[in-house]
Amino acid sequence: MDIKPIAKIINDYDSKFAVPRQSGLVNDIKSTIVFEKEYADESAFKRIEEFSHLWLIWGFSLNSHPSNSLTVRPPRLGGNEKVGVFATRSPFRPNPLGLSSVKLEAVEKDESGKIILIVSGADLVSGTPIYDIKPYITFSDCHPDAISGFAEEKNGAKLNVEIDDELLHNIEADKQHTLKKILADDPRPAYHEDGRQYGFRFAGKEIKFKVNNNILTVTEISDGK
Numbered sequence: 001m002d003i004k005p006i007a008k009i010i011n012d013y014d015s016k017f018a019v020p021r022q023s024g025l026v027n028d029i030k031s032t033i034v035f036e037k038e039y040a041d042e043s044a045f046k047r048i049e050e051f052s053h054l055w056l057i058w059g060f061s062l063n064s065h066p067s068n069s070l071t072v073r074p075p076r077l078g079g080n081e082k083v084g085v086f087a088t089r090s091p092f093r094p095n096p097l098g099l100s101s102v103k104l105e106a107v108e109k110d111e112s113g114k115i116i117l118i119v120s121g122a123d124l125v126s127g128t129p130i131y132d133i134k135p136y137i138t139f140s141d142c143h144p145d146a147i148s149g150f151a152e153e154k155n156g157a158k159l160n161v162e163i164d165d166e167l168l169h170n171i172e173a174d175k176q177h178t179l180k181k182i183l184a185d186d187p188r189p190a191y192h193e194d195g196r197q198y199g200f201r202f203a204g205k206e207i208k209f210k211v212n213n214n215i216l217t218v219t220e221i222s223d224g225k
Helices: 149-153 173-184
Strands: 007-010 030-035 053-059 097-109 115-120 129-135 160-162 198-202 205-212 215-222
Touching (some): 053 115, 160 173, 173 198, 173 215
Parallel strands (some): 160 215
Antiparallel strands (some): 007 129, 053 129, 097 115, 198 205
């Protein structure tokens, strides 16, 4: 089966390092979904504004090739335990497809009159291809009694974030709170080391930090390269 992108997403997640591990965890960032010419017609979106949330089906475009491994080491378990690939949301899958639920904030038109969607809660790197969009439907998609396995057991661990005011002023004021939330969720890979300096790009800035004893200290916020 051949599939092709219908759109791409544009946002402040400039690298995959600090993208939220699940959709809906960071709702402050607004993302714009920009459609290919043949799908940017308003007839394709008739009555979509009646839905509060959408499902995005998208591709792990930064993976070099599909994975044939049947087991993975999820970050939620510290990267030390193998579980079945189909028991995780790992990006390393037989087919590199992702599924995310996002909130539909607005249906707008760009300068050329093409439809664009504004959404929040996305966990996609800027530029990620989107293959399909479907409405989120509460009576079938919402399961209040669902059990989340090992993902639920490890939920809620946060880091204490320390950022000097001088550094914080180097990033736009409306993005400062979002940056703190991203850092508090510990964006480090599963195999992390206390004291080591990590870095990633966010909102056009290079962010560098260290973690010691559950305290994350930002060491640099700059334009970078």
